[in-house]
Amino acid sequence: xxxxxxxxxxxxxxxxxxxxxxxxxxxxxxxxxxxxxxxxxxxxxxxxxxxxxxxxxxxxxxxxxxxxxxxxxxxxxxxxxxxxxxxxxxxxxxxxxxxxxxxxxxxxxxxxxxxxxxxxxxxxxxxxxxxxxxxxxxxxxx
Amino acid sequence: xxxxxxxxxxxxxxxxxxxxxxxxxxxxxxxxxxxxxxxxxxxxxxxxxxxxxxxxxxxxxxxxxxxxxxxxxxxxxxxxxxxxxxxxxxxxxxxxxxxxxxxxxxxxxxxxxxxxxxxxxxxxxxxxxxxxxxxxxxxxxxxxxxxxxxxxxxxxxxxxxxxxxxxxxxxxxxxxxxxxxxxxxxxxxxxxxxxxxxxxxxxxxxxxxxxxxxxxxxxxxxxxxxxxxxxxxxxxxxxxxxxxxxxxxxxxxxxxxxxxxxxxxxxxxxxxxxxxxxxxxxxxxxxxxxxxxxxxxxxxxxxxxxxxxxxxxxxxxxxxxxxxxxxxxxxxxxxxxxxxxxxxxxxxxxxxxxxxxxxxxxxxxxxxxxx
Numbered sequence: 001x002x003x004x005x006x007x008x009x010x011x012x013x014x015x016x017x018x019x020x021x022x023x024x025x026x027x028x029x030x031x032x033x034x035x036x037x038x039x040x041x042x043x044x045x046x047x048x049x050x051x052x053x054x055x056x057x058x059x060x061x062x063x064x065x066x067x068x069x070x071x072x073x074x075x076x077x078x079x080x081x082x083x084x085x086x087x088x089x090x091x092x093x094x095x096x097x098x099x100x101x102x103x104x105x106x107x108x109x110x111x112x113x114x115x116x117x118x119x120x121x122x123x124x125x126x127x128x129x130x131x132x133x134x135x136x137x138x139x140x141x142x
Numbered sequence: 143x144x145x146x147x148x149x150x151x152x153x154x155x156x157x158x159x160x161x162x163x164x165x166x167x168x169x170x171x172x173x174x175x176x177x178x179x180x181x182x183x184x185x186x187x188x189x190x191x192x193x194x195x196x197x198x199x200x201x202x203x204x205x206x207x208x209x210x211x212x213x214x215x216x217x218x219x220x221x222x223x224x225x226x227x228x229x230x231x232x233x234x235x236x237x238x239x240x241x242x243x244x245x246x247x248x249x250x251x252x253x254x255x256x257x258x259x260x261x262x263x264x265x266x267x268x269x270x271x272x273x274x275x276x277x278x279x280x281x282x283x284x285x286x287x288x289x290x291x292x293x294x295x296x297x298x299x300x301x302x303x304x305x306x307x308x309x310x311x312x313x314x315x316x317x318x319x320x321x322x323x324x325x326x327x328x329x330x331x332x333x334x335x336x337x338x339x340x341x342x343x344x345x346x347x348x349x350x351x352x353x354x355x356x357x358x359x360x361x362x363x364x365x366x367x368x369x370x371x372x373x374x375x376x377x378x379x380x381x382x383x384x385x386x387x388x389x390x391x392x393x394x395x396x397x398x399x400x401x402x403x404x405x406x407x408x409x410x411x412x413x414x415x416x417x418x419x420x421x422x423x424x425x426x427x428x429x430x431x432x433x434x435x436x437x438x439x440x441x442x443x444x445x446x447x448x449x450x451x452x453x454x455x456x457x458x459x460x461x462x463x464x465x466x467x468x469x470x471x472x473x474x475x476x477x478x479x480x481x482x483x484x485x486x487x488x489x490x491x492x493x494x495x496x497x498x499x500x501x502x503x504x505x506x507x508x509x510x511x512x513x
Contacts, residue, residue, distance in 0.1 A: 028502065029500075098144075100390070101145065118491040122493045122494045125494060
């Protein structure tokens, strides 16, 4: 891939979904997982005018990503919702914040069955590693 | 933002239990629920009652290993509305974990303990003071609770549960070498796991490295009840506890929890069995390998292979088994349970902190090779 993909964008999310399915680490750590996860960005600031989306959903199943959906409806729900500011998502994707620490410190808010999520915390690490592998550019940097 | 959390005060002095009343009064604590177990309380009853004589205190000693959630709820109903300033938990991990759970229920009687998690504040309105009587669990400084829920292990955690004051008095620790070894090895493994964890920091590394060195040098003498060695073991266990509570543990704990629950083997012994396989597995990660090489320098060996030999020698010197077969478990029975062991370990949240992502096949191989 020669060009950096914009985060968030449909192209970035599609590429993310594809790479998750290809990731050996995610395949093994996400085995048994059944639910879609919504990734939600808040406090977009100036970036808000540059994107139609502040959320996306990944349909994750058994260590693979079976599809993705960009979300525009603010009422849209998913069994698990991970919420962070745009600035913190950038730090997480850029590897500057450990996702487990982000959850513990409240930089990333978690909604859903937390006990289940904790059992798959290593899948969250694999997901972040996969996101980090995507050549990414950010809305506030263009 | 990373977070490093520990008790506001740690007192460490042999026989400091005799000054417990003064410590509490200085903290503005006048009414106390003292929680312990029958053994500990019967051993130290006179010292405790003398120390607390100028305070209002109630005593509860019916705490059993790995307490059931329902039991905590039943017990808490007896104490709701009594308006204690603090719970003083004196005992091993089970007593301290029971007390943390009690603090949750006394602060919020409607709260379901099963829903305690690291992400939502608990807003406790009762202070927690820990007096550990074993040198190993780290519960006196950690955010975790281990309970039983209808026989199954329930591991919970929240930073509000880190005790506010920790009182380390080695005169309260056991004299039985078997307990000293099992708890000491637990602390040794906590330290290695804190170093390997993907959430480790310079703070946690510093504490864990020093704890490894001190435990390595003192556990053997502690089993012979040498006073200075026991003093250092007690402090080291707490250092290791602060380290792992802020970094998480890793695969040796996930594997050890699974093994211990399946074959009813003591926690420290179980996690000790899986320390070396975890070091070898996690050495694949370059950063973790470098950290292990720092430990090599501390323990005066040249390579990770030498480190493994050094740990084996250390384990043998204190009577900690190195392989599963040394427990007398038949290979046939062990092999027949490997799939169950793998499933249990895969569900353990500690795996999330492992520097190398482990799948079912990885764990299966480790279990099989460690017989």
